[in-house]
Every structure is written in structure tokens, then in C-alpha cells.
Amino acid sequence: MPADKNFDSRADIIQSCLKMNAMGINQGVSGNVSVRHGDDSMVITPTGIPYETLEPDDLVEMRFDGAFAGPLQPSSEWRIHRAIYSMRSDVDAVVHAHPLFATALAIQKLTIPAIHYMVAVGGGATIPCADYATFGTEQLAENVVSALEGHTVCLMEHHGLVATGPSLEVAMHRAAETENLARQYVITRLLGEPKILSDSEMHRVLAKMVDYGLRRKLNE
Numbered sequence: 001m002p003a004d005k006n007f008d009s010r011a012d013i014i015q016s017c018l019k020m021n022a023m024g025i026n027q028g029v030s031g032n033v034s035v036r037h038g039d040d041s042m043v044i045t046p047t048g049i050p051y052e053t054l055e056p057d058d059l060v061e062m063r064f065d066g067a068f069a070g071p072l073q074p075s076s077e078w079r080i081h082r083a084i085y086s087m088r089s090d091v092d093a094v095v096h097a098h099p100l101f102a103t104a105l106a107i108q109k110l111t112i113p114a115i116h117y118m119v120a121v122g123g124g125a126t127i128p129c130a131d132y133a134t135f136g137t138e139q140l141a142e143n144v145v146s147a148l149e150g151h152t153v154c155l156m157e158h159h160g161l162v163a164t165g166p167s168l169e170v171a172m173h174r175a176a177e178t179e180n181l182a183r184q185y186v187i188t189r190l191l192g193e194p195k196i197l198s199d200s201e202m203h204r205v206l207a208k209m210v211d212y213g214l215r216r217k218l219n220e
């Protein structure tokens with residue numbers, strides 16, 4: 001991949017981080033963002049640096065064998081990002097954050113059921129929750145990849161969420177929509193037992209979203 005393309009990705013990553021702050025998805029410096037870079041590496045946000053001060057050179061280019069160059073350390077959750085890129089050829093961007101409502105559901109190990117047709121942005125009829133493991137561990141990366149099977153988004157028990165996509169724009173959209181759905185689900189639970197869309201309706205919605213995505217691609 002040419003260097004200028006890499007520079008574009010870095011600018012996009014910083015924009016996405018600032019967007020996460022503006023949308024209230026991120027809590028402090030707990031979010032991290034990456035994009036796939038070539039066959040065996042990714043560009044990922046560094047650990048512990050406030051997004052407002054991020055410069056393109058602060059982002060860390062890291063190979064999937066764990067090697068990286070530069071003065072700054074990669075995000076402590078780099079193993080999640082690496083595991084997703086290794087297992088999912090459909091993913092070129094990953095967003096991880098601890099937004100309030102998604103994290104509240106994850107603390108209770110709740111899956112978001114089909115309360116709204118937009119649950120389909122997660123690629124299935126529900127948005128699942130990955131099993132807990134200590135932050136930064138290989139076990140957590142494995143749990144997240146396993147929860148993401150058949151999905152593009154998942155919650156993470158006692159932790160937050162992960163959203164993936166073929167681009168940063170899509171991954172960010174999915175992260176924001178998941179937090180929105182989480183908020184709807186928390187509020188709906190206060191009103192009583194949430195009503196759930198049927199499996200057949202969710203199949204219809206999922207098929208329609210794939211069709212819509214394809215049409216958008218063809219028109220680009």
C-alpha cells in the first residue's frame with residue numbers, strides 16, 4: 001500500500017476518534033480504532049493519548065506478529081484488532097469503545113434482541129455479548145472473535161463494544177447505531193417486557209439490508 005494511502009488512513013482514524021468523542025460513544029481515552037494496512041499489518045491508535053492531541057505520526061503501524069515501530073505503544077487492546085483481521089477477511093476497520101448504554105447491557109451480559117429492525121446493522125437478528133476476559137488478553141480477543149461469528153458488532157461482558165466494517169465509516173456507523181439500540185433497549189425494559197420482532201421479519205430485514213448495500217456499491 002503506498003505511503004500516501006497510509007497517510008489518508010491515519011487522517012481518517014483521527015477524524016473517527018474525534019467523531020467518537022463528539023457522538024459521546026467514547027469515555028475518556030478508552031476507545032481505540034484501527035484499519036487494516038496491507039496483508040499482515042494494521043494502523044492503530046496509541047494507548048493513553050487524548051484524541052484531541054493525536055497527530056498522524058502518533059498512530060502505530062503494527063504487524064500481526066506483534067512488531068511495531070515508533071515511540072508510542074499501540075492500544076492495549078491491539079490483540080482484539082489483530083484477531084479480527086486475522087479471522088475476518090470481510091473486515092478492514094475496527095472500532096472499540098465503552099459507551100454508556102452498551103456497556104450497561106454488557107455488565108448484565110445481555111444480548112440486544114430484535115427490539116428494532118436496525119438490530120440488523122449488527123449482521124444478525126440479535127447483537128450478542130462476548131464472554132468476559134481480562135482486558136488486553138489473548139483470551140478476550142478469542143472471546144470477541146467467537147461472539148462476532150455471523151455478526152459485525154458485539155458487546156463485551158463487563159467492558160464495552162466492538163464494531164467492524166469494510167471501512168472506518170461503516171464501522172463507526174455500526175458502533176453509533178449499536179449504542180443507540182442499547183439506549184432504546186434499556187429504556188424499553190423500564191416499560192416492561194420488550195416486544196421482539198419475529199425471526200421471519202428479521203430475515204426479511206437482513207436480506208433487504210444486504211440488497212440495499214449491494215445497490216449502493218453498484219451505484220458508487
Ligand SMILES: [Zn+2]
Pocket residue numbers: 030077096097098135159160
Ligand atoms: Zn476497552
